[in-house]
């Protein structure tokens with residue numbers, strides 16, 4: 260045998276051993292090889308900040324794309340009952356389209372999700388005035404909320420999940436809020452087909468905080484039109500009654516006998532004509548002890564896709580996209596009224612001015628932590 264033959268034989272033996280090694284790999288190791296995190300440049304903000312896009316892929320091929328501008332979930336690819344993947348969140352292809360303005364597609368909302376009446380609240384006798392951006396009220400963190408800032412990012416990988424940890428330090432006085440607030444929002448895509456969103460915050464002065472994610476879902480595919488045929492179950496017997504400006508009156512009412520009742524699965528469109536502008540209501544989840552609870556479950560009959568939302572938060576805003584008017588065109592689609600729905604897990608709107616609602620005050624030395632899980636499956 261020549262030296263060349265010997266080298267070839269050694270190479271072949273190694274190849275055979277390797278392939279045996281691969282075949283005897285544990286399922287976990289196999290899964291780990293399919294999971295990936297990819298980072299790419301996604302553009303630059305007008306003030307010169309570089310924005311990155313992270314693509315998380317789990318072992319089953321589910322993909323979540325998340326960018327550092329606004330912590331926005333730009334795409335979410337999930338399979339239907341035949342294994343066909345579709346992108347099930349509304350959004351755009353480019354950073355510029357997000358920067359031009361949009362109704363919070365996929366974004367992290369902070370410091371305060373939903374409305375604070377007249378942008379005013381008081382802590383320990385000091386009144387604070389926030390930026391007003393929804394008539395005379397404060398909405399979703401103000402003029403430049405957490406949906407419009409660039410977050411720092413760190414990749415995370417475990418045997419069962421891939422993720423990205425986003426962090427942002429909001430300075431004392433930003434949009435009128437007291438205290439320097441350090442926030443961490445962690446997106447994790449698990450091999451159980453869950454998108455987990457963990458929220459953490461700490462402050463150096465007494466302040467208020469209420470973080471959420473504003474993804475608009477359409478389980479038939481973001482470009483497939485109306486969501487009115489989706490069947491929704493909400494684990495909520497009550498909701499917070501609101502006035503014409505969508506500010507809670509303070510009264511908590513039963514959904515029984517009203518078109519707001521989703522305690523049993525019902526098509527979103529079954530009674531929507533009785534609700535002016537569609538659903539835009541904060542539901543009180545049937546569990547206020549802060550433990551992780553099923554808040555909502557949605558089933559799309561044509562594709563079989565199911566979304567379940569679990570949360571530690573006391574409330575969930577059901578918003579059925581009543582303000583979408585066709586002016587937002589994204590990823591090749593035109594988004595019209597009722598083309599997406601949001602399940603924004605949150606503390607109740609205007610809690611800082613409603614002493615009977617669960618408190619949203621965060622003090623130095625305390626840690627704000629919340630968890631929401633969107634779990635995808637098929638039926």
Ligand code: BGC
Pocket residue numbers: 362363373505539576578582603
């Ligand atoms: C609010 C709506 C608002 C929408 C988009 C929802 O969270 O409840 O009133 O129009 O966000 O801005």
